[in-house]
Amino acid sequence: MTHYRIDALRQTLVLAAPSDGLPHCTFWGARLPDGADLAQVAASAALDLTGGMLDANPELTLCPQTAAAFPGQPGLVVRSPDGTPLRPVFTKAGTKRTDTLSLAYTDEDLGLTLTFRFAADAATGIITASTTLDSDTPVLCDWLAAPVLPGPQLADQMIDFAGRWCDEFQPVTTPWATGIRARDNRTGRTGHEHFPAIILPARGCTNTGGEAHALHYGWSGGHRMLAEELPDGRRQIQFGHATASDPLPGTRFETAPLYAAFSDTGLNGCAVSFQRHLRDRIVTWPQPDTPRPVHYNCWEAIYFDHSLAALTAIADRAAALGAERFVLDDGWFKGRNDDTTSLGDWTIDATKWPDGLTPLIDHIHGLGMTFGLWFEPEMVNADSDLARAHPDWILGPTTQPLGRGQYVLDMANADLRDHLFTQITTTLSTHDIEYIKWDHNRVLPYNDAAQTRGTYDLLKRLRDAHPEVEIESCSSGGGRIDFGIMAHTQRVWLSDSNDALSRLRIQHDAALFLPSCVTGSHVGPRTCHTTGRIHSISFRAWVAAQRHMGFEMDPRELTDAEAATLTKVTAWYKANRDWLRTADILRLDAADPAIIAEQQQAADGTRFVVFAGHAGTSTQIAPRPLRLTGLDPAASYTIDLANREDISSLSRGTPALKSGPLTLTGQSLMSQGIALPYDLPDSMWIIEGHRA
Known part of the structure; x- marks a missing residue:
């Protein structure tokens, strides 16, 4: 033996x-x-x-x-x-x-x-x-x-x-x-x-x-x-x-x-x-030393209704709020006015874009932002030039039920991959594009490992040809997130839900495997498009700031007060993103089941931030103490509330964090914890900590 x-x-x-x-x-x-x-x-x-x-x-x-x-x-x-x-x-x-x-x-x-x-x-x-x-x-x-x-x-x-x-x-x-x-x-x-x-x-x-x-x-x-x-x-x-x-x-x-x-x-x-x-x-990073840029995606602002005037106005507003990357989502290619047609025909729609995408890209770059573009290469609509020319490239019978009006393409077919590579690389080579949102919006008609291997091959070819381009894995949100796809991409779209309350839970459980730097999280519209719920701009912004922060709504809907809050939280994210990129996400054991809390701790242990989200109605009156983790028991840490302006008028007591910073030992923070101010459901406390 x-x-x-x-x-x-x-x-x-x-x-x-x-x-x-x-x-x-x-x-x-x-x-x-x-x-x-x-x-x-x-x-x-x-x-x-x-x-x-x-x-x-x-x-x-x-x-x-x-x-x-x-x-x-x-x-x-x-x-x-x-x-x-x-x-x-x-x-x-x-x-x-x-x-x-x-x-x-x-x-x-x-x-x-x-x-x-x-x-x-x-x-x-x-x-x-x-x-x-x-x-x-x-x-x-x-x-x-x-x-x-x-x-x-x-x-x-x-x-x-x-x-x-x-x-x-x-x-x-x-x-x-x-x-x-x-x-x-x-x-x-x-x-x-x-x-x-x-x-x-x-x-x-x-x-x-x-x-x-x-x-x-x-x-x-x-x-x-x-x-x-x-x-x-x-x-x-x-x-x-x-x-x-x-x-x-x-x-x-x-x-x-x-x-x-x-x-x-x-x-x-x-x-x-x-x-x-x-x-x-x-993950292999195109520019590993570049800060993770604040992301703007236009999908929930305009859907398929593209116009240069609207998008430049949106870009102006997004840049003023702090966005650094602008992504043009679905709807830019020939004949694409809804999700039932044109998927697979990856040429720019001359009706919407008579002068091509260059005027929009130039405007985006003039604002100091980089530009990204949406593709869904593995799919095709029945109503498309590609499907009519090559029904043999469709995976499975053409009599199968459609999903979102589309078929899956046979990615094991080398001729198909060559065609897709040529179309995508032509767009990338003729435009200044730094980012791809790569979507995948339906399940396969049957399981076949060759499909996955073909997708990996196409992604590798594109990355070899365009090593400076970052790619996001999206699949109706989180339908394709794993370490296999992440060997070819640098970001995941965790969920199509921009509801901050839903996101709080999803992000918490995804952190069992995913670091913050790859996990896209966006500030959604005032009224969430997938749940109909309305959350404060503060709650929406802080939930997004827990991960790779972005916006996905029409920023023109914001009031002046909402814009000021979003600008402040975005500035906080930018000030902290360098150390947060390599921070460990530590889930906390909250005594109150209504609290979803995590501690993001710097690699050297010198600083941390706690995000304590109130995801429901607590059974007790006063907040229970929240215990931290992973600290040096003998060291002293100064902690302070980063969003003191969010304290509710219903908080009538004097917990120490309401008025200023505290200095406590790691042992105290991990054993007794910290008493938080009273807060309302669907809100978040942000507690910053520094080792003395």
Whole structure:
């Protein structure tokens, strides 16, 4: 038996590899001491036998196999081209260890090779793992799991994520029990409904304390997840592409990267690892030293009603409020007056833009803003020149139900990708465009991994040709957010809902994986277009300032008082965005369930800001103290209220923060917390802190 350990900051993964079979994980948890005896670690994890069992426990390997009499779900389902099931028996073929651990296993009779790869990041604390199946002859692979890891025993629940349009990242808590919790996302994209991740909190875990394991599958197509508890009590977690994502015989199949995190500081420890890894290892920034610009998107101001006069007037107002980037959304291309026509015909509409986009772009640049443009390259309307010329480029039958009046294009088709590349790169090359909003507004007619790989290929070609252009991943809001798409983009549109109350919750839960610098958040219209709710400009602005701030409304609707408030909050964002870009988002455990609060803490620990949002009506009269986290207990911190002007007339007492700053130890702030002034539902307190 050979033992391997993989260490990443706070976590260790230990593998035991026999001479005649696949390896299995004997330990996944807090970092072991450097001299730990790995053989003893493995021995301590071996299970006893009793009645009603086989004479030996089939190992829960990195790819459980039916040939080994494993009683749970297998990690590989493979068939010959005629459909005959194959049940390989793998033996060790080779090991390679540099910065990456690679373990290869073969079944010589079937001509199959299974390879597991692991890489550890000492700075972010993430372990990345993947599995590859190679075959000497074409085979059908219905299911291939990334390296299968054990679920923790001291856990009563698991958390995965559901959602819908305008209400993404909904945590779903499920008790562990004998049997399977499975999700097989067949939509062909990451999906509002199926964020590809699971969190496994230990008993008693909170945001700020306790142990947690977490996994994220970095893939933008359909995925499958299962969490299974066997009758003997062992638990396994599997992630891979959705079942039968590769429908044709092939000689090579590979999972996406599986990102693993462990924390002994609550859910926040896992969240910080994911946030840092995405920001520092996955995203490639066109201009990494440039501050994140305040964003303006015109969609909810004008929709399809484009005119140079209206848009220049809007741009003037947006720039005066502090916007630094202007994005022209859907409706700029030939014949596009609503969402039923012209998608796929990426040439400028001469009726709306008789002189092209250059006059608008020149005006935007004259205001000191950069310019961005909306595309939806993977889709086509039935009523379009492209669909009429190339019905063969449509994915699935033309008799399928439309979604938003459109079909999906077959991104596996190289000729289609060449066509799209030519159209998009021509627009980018002939205009001064620094930003693309890349949308994806319907599910696929069927799941196919080739669709995702084709999209990745087109994005890569465009980024290679235009490395200075930033790209946002939008999919009816948050329908395609994952580490796979973020390897090709730099920003996500978290939700199509600009309702600040909805956003407060969505942003809070998305922070379990996403840093603020990639998460777009906009100040919406006074009356929200997706919920009809009306919120104060202060609440809308501060919720947007929690992430990559922008505006998405007609700024001409603002009163002078509203404009003054938005200008002030925007100025605060600009003054703080450099350190907030690399800050950790720490979710706070609020004593009042009506409070959604987080602490964004600078990488060096010298400063922080707390956003305490009042998302509902509290049951008690006075605000409960809010405890902070992640501070040096012995250090002193000066805290102050950044938005004292928002104090309500219903606050009649004298809590210290109402009148001025306080200086408290980290221990006091984390143990007793801070007493906030009374506030109304749908409002936010902003508390700034500096280490003395």
